[in-house]
Amino acid sequence: MARRLPLTVVTTPLSSAHVRLAERTTLRLGGPAARFVRATTAAEIVDAVRAVDAEGDPLLLLGGGSNLVIADAGFAGTVVQVATTGRRLDPLGDGLVQLTVEAGEDWDSVVAEAVAQGLGGLECLSGIPGLVGATPVQNVGAYGVEISQVLTSVDLLDRRTGRVHQVHADALGLAYRTSILKGTDHAVVLRARFALTAGGLSAPIRYGELARVLGVAPDDRVPADAARKAVLELRRGKGMVLDPADHDTWSAGSFFTNPLLDESTLSGVLIRIAERLGADVDVPTYPAGPGHRKLSAAWLIERAGFTKGHRGRDGRVGLSTKHTLALTNRGGASTEDLLELAREVRDGVRSAFGVELHPEPVLVDCALD
Helix, strand or coil, X not given: XXXXXXXXXXXXXXXXXXXXXXXXXXXXXXXXXXXXEEXXXXXXXXXXXXXXXXXXXXXXXXXXXXCEEECCCCEEEEXXXXXXXXEEEEEEECCEEEEEEXXXXXXXXXXXXXXXXXXXXXXXXXXXXXXXXXXXXXXXXXXXXXXHHCEXXXXXXXXXXXCEEEXXXXXXXXXXXXXXXCCCCCEEEEEEEEEEECCCECCCCCCHHHHHHHCCCCCCCCEHHHHHHHHHHHHHHCCCXXXXXXXXXXXXXXXXCCCEEEHHHHHHHHHHHHHHHCCCCCCXXXXXXXXXXXXXXXXXXHHCCCCCCCECHHHCEEECCCCCCEEEECCCCCHHHHHHHHHHHHHHHHHHHCCCCCECCEEECCCCC
């Protein structure tokens, strides 16, 4: 039988001016919004976005703020905070259950409840900050699992037509840390649907580090709650579980994506690595589709001379002391401080190995160039 949870209903959005966006991002950086609207139902999101578009005002959709780098000057338009709630379970047959979730739900809370309900598929994505609506945009992934493996469809507001419609996951162009929704403002995710397995077992464990912690062979399945606990422990060890008292978690998660290189480009990079580090160095690479391999951005950053805890100028920003891929606010920083450190790291890796690193977070009214 379907399990239905009520949606929060508020008659009108909460609107105010000059709200500090730093207080709504995990980096604790960013200036004010000229106008801020909090939408608690899908209908309120639709109405707010349509109103902003009718006025011709710039729009920023704000979820959990975990994947945003906002300029020190703030955002001159309207910020619509997605604060919708609601979840529903429906049987699909053949041991599958469809989980439908409103875009404003906290992602890790959704994962925790799915695991508690004995549903497998999301457990390796435990501990990732942010809201459900952002997961298909970024094709969020961790520990061998990506959203593309479980997402079935999303409901979108098409800003070009003003229509709300359901879009199948296959039409979203889901790829490594991207989709057709990323880098464009044409559509707003209102809710998402996931196909999960009943029976209490995880998805096949395909990430080597996680398999070692769990003591299983690749592709083995384990109780979903055991996989979740192991993933959370691994993430905590890397400063990737939010903790207000730990500045290593004052970040946007992994700041750079792992570079994807074609075989020809990779050969040249491997030659440069050998020239710098020695011919016998073991370079980790991973399959990334036909004719491509993926390099570890963290490995490149470390071998380019940036160690854990490396500080930027004046010490207000730095690499996490636990993971070189996270750029962190050590207190009292500005967005420009963070971008300066990001440029230093990017340019250092390019100079050392000829590899261009690209930022994973969305940069709002600011840039690395």
